[in-house]
Amino acid sequence: MSLVPLHSLAHARAGDKGNRLNLSLIAHRAEDWPLLAAQVTEAKVLDLLRHRGATAARRYDLPQLGAFNFVIEDVLQGGVNGALNLDGHGKSLSFLLLGMMVEGR
Template sequence: MQDPSRSVPLHRLAHARAGDKGNRLNLSLIAHRAEDWPLLAREVTEARVLALFAHRGATAVRRYDLPALGAFNFVIEDVLQGGVNGALNLDGHGKSLSFLLLGMTVEVA
């Protein structure tokens, strides 16, 4: 029997915005369709987001659920290599990091 689940990139189900405060990144994840919010809640966990950003030195992730908006806010600690004034990377603000999150794959039924 064929498995009905499949992996798709997160950008097929949601869009994202990013902002920064020092060495802390805020990523909002907004479902394109309200009915996909429960799937995103199940798949896009704090642990998975932390693992995704571990190579950048992230030390903690907090997820805030906003079901009435079909959205989440992720606060990622120590991911901006010191922040806009201290980082040597090209994106000290972390704006492009929303695309890293949107490249994550999720399992859909």
């Protein structure tokens, strides 16, 4: 195993509602789901987004779909309409997640 960017093993979708971000992470191959489950934890996702004010991350496992759903609180700096950021949308943060380095094949 070697370190690879997460986007080589999965893709992501995102949605935002107010100050809450919903990130879905979907393995490209079903056999990589356990590898992702072990490494892309709530704690690591929260650490990745803490600099934006994230206070909590919950992960919902969807093994039949080879996916995960993360709900991250307080990460959008007030929400898309309330933040002073140029791009506080969830989709921009999905790319941050996909840049995370993980052990892969």
